[in-house]
Structures are given as C-alpha cells and as structure tokens.
Amino acid sequence: MTARDEDIAAIAAATQTYLDGLHEGDADKLASVFLPTSALTQSLEGEVKVTPRDAWLDAVRTRPAPKAAGLPRHDQILTIDLISGNLAHVKVNCAIPPRFFTDILSFVKIGGAWKIAQKVFTTDVRG
Numbered sequence: 001m002t003a004r005d006e007d008i009a010a011i012a013a014a015t016q017t018y019l020d021g022l023h024e025g026d027a028d029k030l031a032s033v034f035l036p037t038s039a040l041t042q043s044l045e046g047e048v049k050v051t052p053r054d055a056w057l058d059a060v061r062t063r064p065a066p067k068a069a070g071l072p073r074h075d076q077i078l079t080i081d082l083i084s085g086n087l088a089h090v091k092v093n094c095a096i097p098p099r100f101f102t103d104i105l106s107f108v109k110i111g112g113a114w115k116i117a118q119k120v121f122t123t124d125v126r127g
Helices: 003-024 027-031 053-062
Strands: 034-044 047-052 076-084 087-096 099-110 113-125
Touching: 003 027, 003 076, 003 087, 003 099, 003 113, 027 053, 034 053, 047 053
Parallel strands: 034 113
Antiparallel strands: 034 047, 076 087, 087 099, 099 113
C-alpha cells in the first residue's frame, strides 16, 4: 500500500467515525475527529452562521440520537480529495430526518493523524 493509499484509508476511517458519531449521538466520538479549534459553517436564511465545535458538541449531547430514535442511516462518503500529504476535502451525505445534510469536511494531518479542521454544510428539509 502506498502512502497515498494509507492516507485515503485513514481519512475514510476518520470520516466513518464522524458519521457513526452523528448517528449514535456520541459527542466524544465526534470530538475525537475534530480539531478543538474547528467550527461548523452554514448559510442560514441568507446569513453565515458559524458554530464553534464545543457549542455543537453540547447540542449533540442534548438532542435525541438518531440511532436511539430508530431512524435509518442515510450517510455515505461521496468523495475524498487528497490535495496534498497534509490536506484533504471530503464530501458526505448524512441525515437526521427530516433534515438531510451535505457536508464538506476539510481535513488536515497533524502529528500523523487526520482531523477535521472545518465543516461547511447545507441542510435540506424533506417532507
């Protein structure tokens, strides 16, 4: 396996941890793949909304977990773009029905581990 293949596998594994953490409502699992300085950014009603990672994790801790609510998973990794040996972008779909999300995750490699530095996302409310 090449170094590139190893990086892509590590990014895919970190992304899967992210998706599992979302579905399980596991804030600690989510925190393990985000840098402490990261934030979540979205355009909400024409305004940019930035949520620091820790504020988002607090919200995850207090909302019902999709898994516990019996909601099916709708997540998938759409693309992994390894830009360099220490930078990647990942595009995923995920959901907490009736909200369906497309996330763009910016990963950086720090100390040999791939971590999410920024999440930019859009939400589509269905039915």
